[in-house]
Amino acid sequence: MHLHVNAASPRWAVRALLAALSAALLVLTPWSGGTASAHGSVVDPASRNYGCWQRWGSDHLNPGMAQEDPMCYQAWQDNPNAMWNWNGLYRNNVGGNHQGQVPNGQLCSGGRTEGGRYNSLDTVGNWKKTQVGGNFTIRLDDQASHGADYFQVYVTRQGFNPNTQPLSWSNLELVEETGRYGPATTYNIPVSVSGRSGDHIVYTVWQASHMDQVYYLCSDVTF
């Protein structure tokens, strides 16, 4: 009987070492999804964390990021997993109550979802922006082909300054609500807005169809 203890100890040590190694690999290895945990995000105009992953994912230890792209820099400092898991910014079981589940000032982190992994995306500042016209198309990649019950697209009101003001629901105007999209790996959502110039935030709510899973995605744009 006492042999069990002696025999088990080295095995546990090996298992612990292997677990530590694979955890380290998970943290160190950039990945774009394609696994069982794949979900999705708005890739154009890029969501905040997708953009930071796209620009810096292969070079995220570059100290030049602090100067060149300070908002991404603070995001990587806060939690690199916000970028490695760029496709995982969702809440489950929202019951359609988006404004109740996602408080003002926390819209870009989906209400500090996933244990706070995405909190850095709420940081107010000069995020890199994508140039768009009054008519543009949102492209959303859905690696797991969840489908959509609907998409709601909001744009900040003219006069709101995304570089200095935290984002609240009252700053947003609903400009598009779609019908159902069948499961696919990419969705295109045409949007038409008027009366906008300068810097804005496009806020996309993706109600997935496979279950009650909702994605809350901030994209920084300049009209």
Ligand SMILES: [Cu+2]
């Ligand atoms: Cu998913």
